[in-house]
Amino acid sequence: MANTNLTVLVTGGTSGIGAALVTMLTDRGCTVLTTSRDPERIPMSERIPGVRYLRLDLADPDSVEALGDEVAEIDVLVNNAGESQSGPFEELPSEALDRLFRTNVLGPVRLSQLALPGMRERRHGRIIMIGSMLASFPLAHRSSYVASKAALCGFATAARQELSPFGVWISVVEPGSIATGIGERRTKYLDAGSDYAEDVATMIEHLDDNERRGISPETVAATVVRAIEAGRPREFYAVGSRSPLPFLLKRVLPRGVMSRIVARQHGLRR
Numbered sequence: 001m002a003n004t005n006l007t008v009l010v011t012g013g014t015s016g017i018g019a020a021l022v023t024m025l026t027d028r029g030c031t032v033l034t035t036s037r038d039p040e041r042i043p044m045s046e047r048i049p050g051v052r053y054l055r056l057d058l059a060d061p062d063s064v065e066a067l068g069d070e071v072a073e074i075d076v077l078v079n080n081a082g083e084s085q086s087g088p089f090e091e092l093p094s095e096a097l098d099r100l101f102r103t104n105v106l107g108p109v110r111l112s113q114l115a116l117p118g119m120r121e122r123r124h125g126r127i128i129m130i131g132s133m134l135a136s137f138p139l140a141h142r143s144s145y146v147a148s149k150a151a152l153c154g155f156a157t158a159a160r161q162e163l164s165p166f167g168v169w170i171s172v173v174e175p176g177s178i179a180t181g182i183g184e185r186r187t188k189y190l191d192a193g194s195d196y197a198e199d200v201a202t203m204i205e206h207l208d209d210n211e212r213r214g215i216s217p218e219t220v221a222a223t224v225v226r227a228i229e230a231g232r233p234r235e236f237y238a239v240g241s242r243s244p245l246p247f248l249l250k251r252v253l254p255r256g257v258m259s260r261i262v263a264r265q266h267g268l269r270r
């Protein structure tokens with residue numbers, strides 16, 4: 001697939017991985033559309049010339065449907081936008097879970113469904129789901145986020161087998177720790193006087209430190225570009241957090257041992 005003359009929609013292009021990807025794709029000659037919950041808020045000085053900024057709140061099903069006409073025309077959809085959430089499993093409010101799954105799973109799934117008829121008709125298309133390595137390596141107090149990214153990966157991996165005969169390829173990219181400042185935007189839930197408070201604080205401290213020392217969003221964007229431009233994109237890409245080492249260890253170590261390694265990397269003794 002040629003990299004120029006592609007029309008690409010990258011959700012969540014206002015910061016981090018999405019912003020790096022929008023810049024990279026624009027530099028390669030693609031027609032790029034991106035989204036924000038509040039595009040008016042983006043100052044002209046921060047907008048990339050030629051890029052169209054559309055309104056999208058993935059947590060709002062009407063907002064997703066409203067992009068139907070735009071999405072019908074695209075060659076590539078990168079489902080990048082997402083919410084990072086933390087909190088003990090026992091204390092996660094149901095409205096927070098609801099919003100997270102609309103944002104990280106149901107919104108991206110619906111957006112993909114809206115893009116597919118056009119892609120199938122044109123016999124080419126690429127959909128990239130930005131997952132998280134936490135889906136492969138679950139971590140305490142991140143259960144909702146882990147589950148949302150695992151769900152997205154499950155949808156993508158099964159749907160890939162339905163769509164590849166039409167020249168449409170779905171891939172998952174799992175980033176590890178990436179220095180985007182996402183920790184500052186993470187939604188955090190913890191009850192007052194929670195018995196989990198100390199454990200959560202330890203985990204968050206290590207998580208944020210890993211992210212601060214993480215790789216650049218440009219490195220993830222380059223992996224996404226590789227997936228977009230491959231003739232037959234891989235089912236799965238992992239980038240950051242010394243990947244592929246953790247995946248090699250996962251193959252050889254017992255499940256429980258791997259889980260304890262992940263916990264210890266975040267300061268939790270199990």
Ligand SMILES: NC(=O)c1ccc[n+]([C@@H]2O[C@H](COP(=O)([O-])OP(=O)(O)OC[C@H]3O[C@@H](n4cnc5c(N)ncnc54)[C@H](OP(=O)(O)O)[C@@H]3O)[C@@H](O)[C@H]2O)c1
Nearest residue numbers: 012013014015016017036037057058081082132178180182
């Ligand atoms: N950074 C990491 O270490 C890391 C690791 C693994 C996976 N990831 C995943 O990589 C993706 C990008 O992460 P990032 O670090 O670049 O995050 P980020 O800098 O916080 O960017 C998130 C983007 O998503 C958009 N967004 C947030 N909530 C939204 C909603 N409800 N509807 C529509 N758009 C929404 C934001 O746009 P507006 O605020 O303008 O709406 C923003 O552009 C996410 O899916 C994240 O889960 C990140």
